[in-house]
Amino acid sequence: MQFKDLEWKDIMPDNVIVCSHCEICLCGWIRIEFKINHEPEEDKYILYAFGKGSIRRLQPEKYGSIESAKNAAYRIYSNEMAKIKKAVDFLVIT
Numbered sequence: 001m002q003f004k005d006l007e008w009k010d011i012m013p014d015n016v017i018v019c020s021h022c023e024i025c026l027c028g029w030i031r032i033e034f035k036i037n038h039e040p041e042e043d044k045y046i047l048y049a050f051g052k053g054s055i056r057r058l059q060p061e062k063y064g065s066i067e068s069a070k071n072a073a074y075r076i077y078s079n080e081m082a083k084i085k086k087a088v089d090f091l092v093i094t
Contacts, residue, residue: 006022006034006073008021008070009021017066019035020035020036020069020070021034022034022073024077030051032049032050032077032080033049033050033051034047034049035047035048035050036048036066036069036070036073043064044063044064045062045063045064045065045068045069046060046069047069047072049076
């Protein structure tokens with residue numbers, strides 16, 4: 001089973017990413033959304049994750065670079081996809 005790569009849409013005025021957004025919809029019933037906003041006062045990137053279950057983060061996480069925030073989003077996504085794959089494999093076997 002192969003899953004889609006994360007595709008980010010970046011907004012970049014003045015060569016600084018102020019917002020990055022990624023939305024995944026699988027099979028019409030699983031929706032995952034990641035948003036990364038730049039906080040200029042702290043010079044941090046804040047990752048927001050939306051979805052069901054463990055994807056949804058009530059507290060946003062702060063990172064020092066856009067790449068580290070995107071890597072964290074990819075880890076969250078990979079963990080969820082591994083859970084889905086495990087559930088699908090179980091259903092196929094039984």
